Amino acid sequence: MHIPDGFLSTPVWLGLDVVSLPAVGYVARRARRELEETRIPLLGVMGAFVFAAQMINFPVGAGTSGHLVGSALLAITLGPGAAAVVMTAILGIQAFVFQDGGVLALGANVFNMAFAGVLAGYLPYHFWGPRRLAFIAGGALSVLAGAALAIVELLVSGVPVPRPALLVSSGIFAVTALLEGLITAAVLEGIEKLNPGFIRKPEKTRPRALAVVGLTAVLLAAVGVLFASAYPDGLESLAESIGIADRARTLFATPLMDYEAQFFGSPWMQKAAAGLAGLALIYGVCLMIGRYVRRQRRA
Amino acid sequence: MSERKPVIEVRGLRFRYADGTMALDGVDFRLYAGETVALFGRNGSGKTTFVHHLNGLLRGEGEVTVCGLPVKKENLPTVRRKIGLVFQDSDEQLFMPTVLEDVAFGPLNLGFGAAEAIEVARAALREVGLESLANKAPYHLSAGEKKRVALAGILAMQPEILVLDEPTTFLDPPSQSQLASLLRSLPQAKLIVTHDANFALALATRAVFFEKGKIVAEGSVEEIVERFQWIPRTLREREFTTHQAE
Amino acid sequence: MHHVVIERWSRGSSxxxxxxxxxxxxxxxxxxxxxxxxxxxxxxxxxxxxxxxAAGIQLGRLPAGALLARAAVVLPFSATFALFSVIAGDTARAVSLVVKSYLSAAAVLVLVGTTPLPKLLRGMELLGAPRMLTLVVQFLFRYLFVISEHAQHMRLAALCRGSGGARLRFRAAAGAVAVLFARSFGRAEGIHRAMLARGFSGETPALPMVIDAVDVLFLIVGLAAALALRVIPL
Known part of the structure; x- marks a missing residue:
């Protein structure tokens, strides 16, 4: 499920763009240093593999079938950093070429699937090692984390989702998640049989940071879902009342953000200038974070 | 033919894969300027592994010398410039988004400026007769066109030796003859790994036969084809290893 | 394949x-x-x-019907949520969701329909996107068709043989995906060898791009138009 443009409120899509896009740059550069150059064609081809693998149907019974999503599979075979890069590339192609997911919402989709999905898919494997239960849990968690975050983002953006629909979609997500777990496990076992070298050993370095980020994402998603299903209708006002919306607004506080309120009715040129400056600012922030991260890594 | 100094000289080359398989078991081989050698052998006899040693993609024990330079780490850039390797699967070789960019990839790596690289690439495409395809995407090409573009990508690096791994695989007969006449017009020394006896008969001046990681016979193409019964009509066997699910 | 259509549009001239x-x-x-x-x-x-x-379709000489139909892929998603909004009594939001998502998709289609992906990626790179990521996307797009074709063949082969129970077919599908994985892996190694054979040493200088006066004019007019749409009082 990729969020199209026009669904998320400005603080949500902008905030996630500003978080995700530089983060992808950081991960990409780190992955590049960690892995040999072989990996650049490898990551691209693996992205194509995920697309292609989705053409192969897995019968679920009752005449229906599902297909692989792939984030957990990639995380376990390529490592979480490289998997995040591949997932980002896939989401980028889907947004630009297939109109599956918005361009402004790319940050949100990357956050949900390339970061949270990959990490949630990787963690069980990281802790339990290569065993079937870890594969199943990884596949299932990757789907749950991505879907839950997407729902939360939509709800926070004020898109109304009636309670029954939320319940139904939770049920669908649960089934999809279980299926993804089973597919991931079956495919990984097949891959292991072909060549055990394909399954990367869990990395022993910096497990703590990884675990913290991953668990935060999963927790965030879980809390969000509970929260959302407890207060399906009043979520927007609730968010308002506990200050999420406010905080979001101050967090991204630029005079331009709210220019619809402040500049409405002011001269046309002024608004135009504000808009242009806003565009430049977003770009500048992304670029600066990227540069900063690059310098940090070099130092 | 000037048979003084070999452009490729291989002595006692041995190579064992990580899983313990002995792939090359003492190969001695020479290629001289101006000649075209056909390399025959059954699937899995070590032909491709051998070829990958010539430009240092794989490194084994023994001696490999290309144009007088031993193949070792510090010589790799020069060696890879001297030897142009055309891979069996053109899809692996044509990885850039357009034909022109793909052909320019080698020159750019050699340090040519952008304008110069484009010029060289265009010239190479002209040489294989496909200048009109410059802006096409590789997956729009036919198998024969892909092979010639791959060859152009190699020619753009102005190599002294051409090594072709199964060049006729996936090509229909007209494309095969087109490729044969194109190759005949190129002055470089050539080593052609092939199963295709007709193709070898049309092009090669000499043939060697690989078996279990070494060269077991050497002679004229006719002799080798006759001796190993490498007759196409009864032994039309192709390497499907990369394309056939078991 | 679907993406070939856009590829063809993008190689036009206008x-x-x-x-x-x-x-x-x-x-x-x-x-x-x-x-x-x-x-x-x-x-x-x-x-x-x-x-x-409309102007983009006209200027880019793009097939209007096909483009507008393609943009409609967002509609099932949007319509579902629009329905929720209507149920919640928020018709204005319903309209906004459908219109915004549809027009956004159409705008992106005008962009990719007039810009070949390699150029788009190169543009992103020059605007600061990490080269590693754009290279991965480039390889992904290049091999999408090749690997999909493999997958298609395997799917057909499986269909020809598959008549067992769901459990068996599930395992067969898993096996097929595993083989596809291994083959993709091998393919990537082959590509890397081919790159090395042509002197690749980690970084290939990319071809430059030039902005001309018309581009600058287009940028100014385009951004001004976007702002005008946003702020003109109706």
Whole structure:
């Protein structure tokens, strides 16, 4: 499920763009240093593999079938950093070429699937090692984390989702998640049989940071879902009342953000200038974070 | 033919894969300027592994010398410039988004400026007769066109030796003859790994036969084809290893 | 394959096709941001926002019907949530969701329909996107067709043989995906060897891009238009 443009409120899509896009740059550069150059064609081809693998149907019974999503599979075979890069590339192609997911919402989709999905898919494997239960849990968690975050983002953006629909979609997500777990496990076992070298050993370095980020994402998603299903209708006002919306607004506080309120009715040129400056600012922030991260890594 | 100094000289080359398989078991081989050698052998006899040693993609024990330079780490850039390797699967070789960019990839790596690289690439495409395809995407090409573009990508690096791994695989007969006449017009020394006896008969001046990681016979193409019964009509066997699910 | 259609459009020639990729990217982003940040989108303003799409289709000599039909892939998703909004009594939001998501998709299609992906990626790179990521996307797109074809063959082969129970077919599908994985892996190694054989040593200098006066004019007009759409009082 990729969020199209026009669904998320400005603080949500902008905030996630500003978080995700530089983060992808950081991960990409780190992955590049960690892995040999072989990996650049490898990551691209693996992205194509995920697309292609989705053409192969897995019968679920009752005449229906599902297909692989792939984030957990990639995380376990390529490592979480490289998997995040591949997932980002896939989401980028889907947004630009297939109109599956918005361009402004790319940050949100990357956050949900390339970061949270990959990490949630990787963690069980990281802790339990290569065993079937870890594969199943990884596949299932990757789907749950991505879907839950997407729902939360939509709800926070004020898109109304009636309670029954939320319940139904939770049920669908649960089934999809279980299926993804089973597919991931079956495919990984097949891959292991072909060549055990394909399954990367869990990395022993910096497990703590990884675990913290991953668990935060999963927790965030879980809390969000509970929260959302407890207060399906009043979520927007609730968010308002506990200050999420406010905080979001101050967090991204630029005079331009709210220019619809402040500049409405002011001269046309002024608004135009504000808009242009806003565009430049977003770009500048992304670029600066990227540069900063690059310098940090070099130092 | 000037048979003084070999452009490729291989002595006692041995190579064992990580899983313990002995792939090359003492190969001695020479290629001289101006000649075209056909390399025959059954699937899995070590032909491709051998070829990958010539430009240092794989490194084994023994001696490999290309144009007088031993193949070792510090010589790799020069060696890879001297030897142009055309891979069996053109899809692996044509990885850039357009034909022109793909052909320019080698020159750019050699340090040519952008304008110069484009010029060289265009010239190479002209040489294989496909200048009109410059802006096409590789997956729009036919198998024969892909092979010639791959060859152009190699020619753009102005190599002294051409090594072709199964060049006729996936090509229909007209494309095969087109490729044969194109190759005949190129002055470089050539080593052609092939199963295709007709193709070898049309092009090669000499043939060697690989078996279990070494060269077991050497002679004229006719002799080798006759001796190993490498007759196409009864032994039309192709390497499907990369394309056939078991 | 679907993506080939867009590929073909993007290799056409028109005023829009010959604009610099960076310029088109920035103008499209300007449009998307204006649209996304418009509060309480009315149908009248939506009609205004449709004008640049029409202009883009016209200038880029794109097939209008096919493009508008392709943009409709967002509609099932949007319509579902629009329905929820209507149920919740928020018709204005329902309109806004459908219109915004549809027009955004159409705008992106005008961009990719007039810009070959390699140029688009190069433009992103010059605007600061990490080269490693754009290279991965480039390889992904290059091999999408090749690997999909493998998958298609395997699917057919499985169909020819598969008549067992769901459990068996599930395992067969898993086996097929595993083989596809191994083959993709081998393919990637082959590509890397081919790159090395042509002197690759980690970084290939990319071809430069040039912005001309028309590009600058297009950028100014495009961004001004996006802002005008956003702020003109109706």
């Amino acid at each position: 005023v829009l096709h010959s604009r610099d990729a960076r310029i088109k990217l920035l103008v499209t982003l300007g449009y998307l941001i204006a649209l996304a940040t418009t509060p309480g989108l009315t149908l009248a303003r939506a009609a205004l926002y449709a004008v640049p799409i």
